Amino acid sequence: MNEPTSTGGTGTMGDKGGRGGMGAMLNCTAAERRLQRFLDQELTDDEAAEVQMHLEQCENCRSRFRFEAGLRRLVRQGGRQEAAPESLRARVQQLLQRRRASP
Numbered sequence: 623m624n625e626p627t628s629t630g631g632t633g634t635m636g637d638k639g640g641r642g643g644m645g646a647m648l649n650c651t652a653a654e655r656r657l658q659r660f661l662d663q664e665l666t667d668d669e670a671a672e673v674q675m676h677l678e679q680c681e682n683c684r685s686r687f688r689f690e691a692g693l694r695r696l697v698r699q700g701g702r703q704e705a706a707p708e709s710l711r712a713r714v715q716q717l718l719q720r721r722r723a724s725p
């Protein structure tokens with residue numbers, strides 16, 4: 623696990639300032655907030671487009687999105703059964719720990 627140094631371009635981690643620059647870009651927090659509704663397809667076209675745009679530029683959120691989407695699939699397929707394989711659980715925990723360990 624390496625710390626992401628400078629891959630994203632705009633992604634300065636640990637800085638909560640809302641100075642994105644370009645108006646159209648969502649920041650990670652906003653994208654995350656919309657993620658659930660995005661998956662539920664409850665967003666308007668504009669909102670969804672913004673999320674999509676962010677996902678294309680932000681690898682962090684993209685992998686998160688993939689993860690959530692995959693999770694939903696599993697849930698739908700597996701119903702309420704505990705169908706999550708070990709590897710998936712590990713990833714969940716990794717994600718959770720990552721989020722906690724903010725600089």
Ligand SMILES: [Zn+2]
Pocket residue numbers: 649650651653676680681682683684
């Ligand atoms: Zn992001």
